[in-house]
Amino acid sequence: MSFTQSLPVAFAIGAAFGFTLEQGGLGDARKLSGQFYLKDFTVLKVMFSAIVTAMLGVFWLGRLGMIDLAALYVPETYLAPQIVGGLVFGVGFVLAGLCPGTSCVAAASGRGDGLATVGGLLLGVLLTGLAMPVIEGFYVSTAHGALTLPQLTGAPYGVVVAAIVLIALAVFAMAERLERRS
Amino acid sequence: MTSARPYASPYVAGVGLGLVLLVAFVLTGQGLGASGAFANAASGLVGAVAPAQAAKNSYFHSYLAAGAPWSAWIVLEILGVMTGGAVSAVLAGRFAGRIETGPRLSKPARLVGATAGGMVMGVGAVLARGCTSGQALSGGAMLAVGSWAFMIAVFVAGYAAAPLARRLWL
Numbered sequence: 398m399s400f401t402q403s404l405p406v407a408f409a410i411g412a413a414f415g416f417t418l419e420q421g422g423l424g425d426a427r428k429l430s431g432q433f434y435l436k437d438f439t440v441l442k443v444m445f446s447a448i449v450t451a452m453l454g455v456f457w458l459g460r461l462g463m464i465d466l467a468a469l470y471v472p473e474t475y476l477a478p479q480i481v482g483g484l485v486f487g488v489g490f491v492l493a494g495l496c497p498g499t500s501c502v503a504a505a506s507g508r509g510d511g512l513a514t515v516g517g518l519l520l521g522v523l524l525t526g527l528a529m530p531v532i533e534g535f536y537v538s539t540a541h542g543a544l545t546l547p548q549l550t551g552a553p554y555g556v557v558v559a560a561i562v563l564i565a566l567a568v569f570a571m572a573e574r575l576e577r578r579s
Numbered sequence: 580m581t582s583a584r585p586y587a588s589p590y591v592a593g594v595g596l597g598l599v600l601l602v603a604f605v606l607t608g609q610g611l612g613a614s615g616a617f618a619n620a621a622s623g624l625v626g627a628v629a630p631a632q633a634a635k636n637s638y639f640h641s642y643l644a645a646g647a648p649w650s651a652w653i654v655l656e657i658l659g660v661m662t663g664g665a666v667s668a669v670l671a672g673r674f675a676g677r678i679e680t681g682p683r684l685s686k687p688a689r690l691v692g693a694t695a696g697g698m699v700m701g702v703g704a705v706l707a708r709g710c711t712s713g714q715a716l717s718g719g720a721m722l723a724v725g726s727w728a729f730m731i732a733v734f735v736a737g738y739a740a741a742p743l744a745r746r747l748w749l
Contacts, residue, residue: 401606401607402607402652404650404652404655406606406607407607407652407653407655407656407659408655408656408658408659408662409659410599410602410603410606410607410611410656410659411611411655411656411657411658411659411660411662411663412659412660412662412663412666413599413602413659413663414596414599414611414656414659414660414663414712415659415660415661415662415663415664415665415667416663416664416666416667417592417595417596417599417663417667418592418596418660418664419663419664419667419668419671419673420586420587420592420595420667420671421586421587421589421591421592421593421595421596422586422587422589422592423592424664424668425679426679426680426693427679427680427681427748428586430681430747430748431748432737433737433738433740433741433744433748434741434745434748434749438589439586439589442589442590442593443589443592443593443596444593444711444715444716445593446589446590446592446593446594446596446597447593447594447596447597447600447716447720448597448715448716448719448720449597450593450594450596450597450598450600450601451597451598451600451601451604451610451716451717451720452719452720452721452722454597454598454601454604455601455604455720455721458601458605464604464605468608469604469608469609469721470608470609470610470721471718471721471722471723472708472709472713472714472717472718472721472723472725472726473708473723473725474723474724474725474726474728475708475725476724476725476728478706478707478708479706479707479708479714479725479726479728479729479732480728480729480732481706481732482702482703482704482705482706482707482708482729482732483703483707483728483729483730483731483732483733483735483736484703484732484733484735484736485699485700485702485703485706485736486699486700486702486703486704486707486710486711486729486732486733486736487703487732487733487734487735487736487737487739487740488699488703488736488737488740489695489696489697489698489699489700489701489702489703490696490700490711490733490736490737491696491737491740491741491744491747492692492693492695492696492699492740492744492747493692493693493695493696493697493699493700494679494693494696494747494748495693495696495697496613496700496710496711496712497613497614497616497617497700497704497710497711497712498611498613498660498710498711498712499711500697501613501657501660501661501664502660502661502664503664503679504661505660505661505662505664505665505668506664506665506667506668506673506674506675507668507674507675507676507677508676508677508678508679509676509677509678509686509690510678510679510680510689510690510693511693513690513693513694513697514693514694514696514697514700515697516694516697517693517694517695517696517697517698517699517700517701518614518617518697518698518700518701518704519617519620519621519697519701520694520697520698520701521697521698521699521700521701521702521704521705522614522617522618522620522621522701522704522705523621523624523625523701524698524701524702525638525701525702525705525706526618526621526622526625526636526638526639526705527625527636529636529637529638529639530636530637532706533637535706536706541724541725543723544723544724544725545721545722545723545724546722546723546724546727547722548724549724554722557722558722561722569590
């Protein structure tokens with residue numbers, strides 16, 4: 398196992414991840430839930446700023462030949478289970494006011510509701526795993542491999558990147574307007 | 580409470596998070612995750628309690644076959660998330676035992692809601708093969724189609740369910 402795949406590196410990357418989430422206030426379920434009542438768009442702003450930053454970094458490091466894009470992991474698409482999973486997940490997100498990563502930050506910053514969410518997550522994953530023999534047909538359906546938006550649309554990588562940057566800026570502007578109104 | 584520092588700007592925190600994600604991609608070839616740690620923990624539990632059953636179950640077996648689930652990369656990453664979150668909270672004077680809840684909701688009811696929400700998210704994360712970290716954030720930055728489909732579905736369902744859950748938060 399290489400150094401970069403090693404467990405101290407995993408721990409260090411996780412620590413930086415948790416630190417930035419807490420700095421952004423993403424351990425507070427009241428703040429996260431405000432997203433769904435158009436009061437506090439912290440979730441959307443943090444998420445889209447992070448996606449845009451990493452997306453631009455990967456794009457430019459690849460373009461400058463500093464990283465091998467083909468070596469980067471792209472999650473495989475299973476369209477139907479991922480859409481249904483997302484719909485189910487969204488309901489849980491509103492109920493808990495936290496997502497899996499932020500529930501760990503909430504628990505680690507002393508919050509009992511974070512710990513309860515962590516426990517619920519473990520139970521939910523455990524039960525769904527036990528049900529896998531029943532749901533496996535659906536779980537592996539609509540497989541499209543490591544499909545990306547440029548492949549799907551036929552648009553060049555740089556064009557898709559630019560389009561997402563523009564969408565993110567529009568989303569930020571809308572979020573700022575809605576927050577001022579509330 | 581007066582000593583607690585305000586949170587960072589969400590844009591600053593987001594760019595910081597994006598740089599952490601970029602470093603993860605460059606160093607390890609993969610992004611960040613969270614629900615995968617729960618999948619490893621669940622697989623480790625089933626593997627310890629009922630090894631024969633775990634071996635027959637394709638989901639748990641896939642994690643157990645990848646190596647010791649308690650020392651998987653993503654489990655160490657999540658232990659890091661908790662440590663980093665705790666350090667950040669302590670440094671900012673924000674570490675405190677408490678239960679965050681809506682103005683009309685009792686604390687016990689909030690704990691029930693949080694547990695239920697966690698369970699429901701667990702179901703969704705298994706189906707989607709990831710959560711807001713592994714799919715929305717990491718797969719999103721890599722422009723994976725399924726990750727964007729997941730992310731859009733999360734927000735659609737969140738906004739659809741929110742009016743029914745007003746009692747929890749407003």
